[in-house]
Amino acid sequence: MTVRIVVVSHSDKIADGAVELAAQMAPDVMMVPAGGTSDGRIGTSMDKVMAALETAAGGDGVVVLTDLGSAVMTAESAMEFAEGGAPVLLADAPIVEGLVAAAVAAQGGASVHAVRRAAEATHGYPASRPKAEDHVAAGGPAVYGPAAGEPAAPAAPDASGDFELVNLAGMHARPAAKIAGGLSALDAEVTVNGVDGASMTGLMTLAAGKGSVLHVEASGPDAERAVAYVAGLVRKGFGEP
Incomplete structure (x- = not known):
């Protein structure tokens, strides 16, 4: 079911x-x-x-x-x-x-x-999950990074990959929906060329045509699965010509 x-x-x-x-x-x-x-x-x-x-x-x-x-x-x-x-x-x-x-x-x-x-x-809903480097000390103001007022350097992703679009139409509604829909079911924070991989509209704003390279970064328990999922879709041309 x-x-x-x-x-x-x-x-x-x-x-x-x-x-x-x-x-x-x-x-x-x-x-x-x-x-x-x-x-x-x-x-x-x-x-x-x-x-x-x-x-x-x-x-x-x-x-x-x-x-x-x-x-x-x-x-x-x-x-x-x-x-x-x-x-x-x-x-x-x-x-x-x-x-x-x-x-x-x-x-x-x-x-x-x-x-x-x-x-x-x-x-854009729901808001992104809180990052590990951002927290609020009990009874005090928010603390960012290793010291207050010093943002930590972005953490390296747990998995990443670069994949060239091979379908003729590139990143239109159907591919964007397939990527976003699949990634939303995984426990991972994923970006594709810097936009939220679970956002269909965000992916469509990339306006990525055939031959464009999608740079995928993922963090979290399902990071490897997330990157492999996008890789599989792209390599198969999303089932399109």
Whole structure:
């Protein structure tokens, strides 16, 4: 089983279209749209969201994505009535980019919490984990590096590698989603050419075309796996020509 996803939007066309797009990259993931009102108008429907949550129940958990403010309130209200033992989590993420990243992570077998992190990483959430060199002394101000006011030199990564893009289209949405989705499920801090490797939008800002080299650095327990994961995707051209 995999994590399932519910998409709540004020528009049924937006919800359906976002799911259609994400399904191109994650065909095995159940994604249930819940857009518009029950009578086809713009708005949100408690009944539609509750029905979507019921349809999505039975997997390893459900991640819910929403568009505008009242959709969040409707989703939260419906989640209070959700039944079943698997967790149902609301992601604070853009509905299109977040859905694609979440779906790719779910396709790769990520946990429900990792799927939510993948969605939220598309706009910088959650904040980076605290660095070991930054800490707050009890009862005192923050201390940086070996001495207060002296930032420590950046630690060397636990693993790194350089990989040349071979697919014709380079770093577009599909490769970025595959990299971000897979890395979000690993216990590692990863950068690709200096941007967060778990951020789909960050990777797309690289505008890396065919022949560009991706410099990957990773730190943490899964550092070696993270670098190997990116290497495998790049060498296979992300499954593209």
